[in-house]
Every structure is written in C-alpha cells, then in structure tokens.
Amino acid sequence: MPTRALVFDFDGTLADTESAVLRSWQQVFEEHGVELPLEAWYAVIGTQHTTPAMFALLAERVPGVDTEALRPKTRAHVLRLLEDLGPREGVREYLETAKEQGLGLAVASSSSGAWVNPHLERLGIAGYFDAVLTGDRHKAKPDPDLYLAALDALGCEARDAIAFEDTPHGVTAAKAAGLTCVAVPNAITESLDFGQADIVLPAFTAKPLEALLTH
Template identity: 30%
Template sequence: MSDKAFIFDMDGVIIDSEHIHAVTKVQAVRSFGVDVSEADLDLRSYVGRSAKSFFSDMIAKYPELGDDWEVLAKRKHELYQRILREDAGLKPIAGIPELLARLKAKGYRIGLGSSSVMANIQLVLNRFGIMDYFDAIAAGSEVEHAKPEPDVYLLAARRLGVATENCTVIEDAGAGVMAAKAAGMRCIAIRNPNSGAQDLSRADMIIDSYEEIVL
C-alpha cells in the first residue's frame, strides 16, 4: 500500500456540474413557492459548500420556505440526480480518466472528499465508469462541519490510511482550498471558469489542465 494519496473534490473537479447545482437549487426553492432567480440566491458564494449551508441561509432569507433545510435539500438532490441519470451528454472533465489511470499506475492511493451526499457521489462515479479507481470516499453528509472546515478531507485521509502530510487535494473552489490547507494537506487548484471567480491563492499550485500534473 502506498504511503501517498491524491484526494479529489467532485463538483468542478471531476464533473463540470456547477450549472446543474445552480439550476436545481433555483428549482428546489421555487417548488416551495418562492419565486427567485439565480442572481437572487448569490449562488457563486456557495460553490464548494454544503447543501446545509445553502438551504439554512435560504430559510433565514425566505421564512416561507419553512424551518427544515433537509426537506429542501432532499428536493434539490432529487432534481440533481434526475439530470445525472437522463442527460446523455454528461462527461467527466477533460483529463480526469487519464489522470486517475496515471495515479493508479504509479501506486498512489486515491480518495474523494466532496461536500455532496453519498448518493450523488456514487451516481457520478458510476455514471463515468471511474468508481473502481477510488480507494475511499468521504461525503459532506458524513461530517459535522462542511468546507472550508477540514472535516471531509480528514475523514478521507483516515479511510485511505494515509497521513495528512502525504495527501494532495485537487480542488476548484476557494472553500475547498481552505479545507485542504486546514487539514495539513498539499493542494492543487484547477481553474474552472464555470466555478466563478474563486480565490485559489492559498493553493500550492494552480493549473488550467490536468496534463500539468507531473507525477
């Protein structure tokens, strides 16, 4: 077993899905009777953060949504999963399958630490045929504190059996970079235009393509 690991975020890193999250968040809020637009919800500030963070804030802003963020999140996840199942055009971000293959060939442990729920993670990885590359998965729904806190990356490292200082995280969001650094891990940030203007300055390396990662 390798003593080194790469841990991937999912949204914006493996799947270019921020537009799907945006659409389904708006649809979820609207389905509870509140007429909103993407601009009303300040969605860019929630990139990389959990459904709990987003819907808790929405309840505070729109009391007519009720008082249970989990009900809203459940509706959003249903809408998100429907798109993942039905959109035949969805593909992994360019270079991801090749990078995973290179990491596996070099003997690295491979993990995933996402703010998403486990059902969404499994659906994405299985849909793209890359589940078998991953030695451990940690979902945001399994930890107490969401990114930018380090909880999900610490859980992934524990499940991989790799010391945090030997883990490299791949992120596309400022909150995720902060989480990785708070966990004591190296962080490579990939610029994803669809993730908005993210502050990636704390990352150890910033790239525009996975081909830039030299193993």
C-alpha cells in the same frame, strides 16, 4: 517526500455537477419571478449548506413559498441535467496515471454518500477510489475533517498527499489538513480567489499528473 496519495473533491472537480445544480436553482428562482444573486451562490459553494441556503433565500425573496414541496422537483430537475454529464476532461487520465504509479486515491466531498457514490458509478470511475468520504459522515468543508478522514483511510500523512479542489472553501479545508492543494476551477468558480492554493490549473489537461508528483 514522494507523493503517496491523491484526494479529489467531487462536485465541480471530478465532474462539473455544479454548473447543472446552479442552472437548476436559477430556474427555480426565475419560476418564482426573482433572480438568484451569484454572490449568494458563491458564499456556499463547496460546502454542505447549498440547498438550505438556497431555499432560505427563496423564502426570503418570495414570502409564503412552499419550499418543502419544491424539494423533489428541484432534485429531479438536477438529475435530468446530469444524465449525460461525464468526468471533467483529463480526469480519467489522472486516475489512470495514479493507479499506474501505485498511488492511493480517495474522494473527499461535502455532499452526501447518497449523492456522490451513485454519480461515481454512473461516471464509470468509482472503481479507481480506495475510499469515499462524504459530508453525511464528516464535518463539511471548509472544516478539514473530510481530508483528515481521507488521510486516515489511505494510511498516509498530509505531506505525502495532494488534494484537488475547485472552490476556495475546498482549498481552505485541504490546506487546514496540511495537504498540498491543486485548484482546478470550473466555469462556475474560475473567477473566485484561489490565493490559498499551491497550484492553480485552468484544467486537468493543462498539466499531466506526472509533472505534479514529487518523487
């Protein structure tokens, strides 16, 4: 069957926001005299549970810390780190090719719409997408709900769509929904196990979109 649609994860896939977010959390932990263990980060990356998990871990390591007071400071620091961030290399070419081919395009992200949509606008790629599905309206990954909602929004079957992900949790969600999944890990996730993915690319620039499409 020909490919009719592409569904992209946002954080870490379309833009490497995860590196900035991790750096921010590492700094928060360092400021309180403790280290953020990477295995704790990897356990929640790609899900909706990152912030509560990090604050819970900090409270466990630093009894009495006021996590509520830290929330606005942590968010502001992340946003500063992201000010000059662009799409991952090769992403815009993928989106351009998809539009030229007449493919439907969607974002399926465990993050909230309040996080995803402004970043898509700032990155200059919001206009490419026919639908943006987010974790404040759907069950977060690794549940397949976001991908099922994306397929519904695009009006296509799972066998006709390709998902792009950067975390094992995301790959699990895409495969559970029945999509072919291409993993494109970033610097933070490249050491993780992507055995569930149909294809693993080191970068979007490693293979043109045309080479992935079935006609």
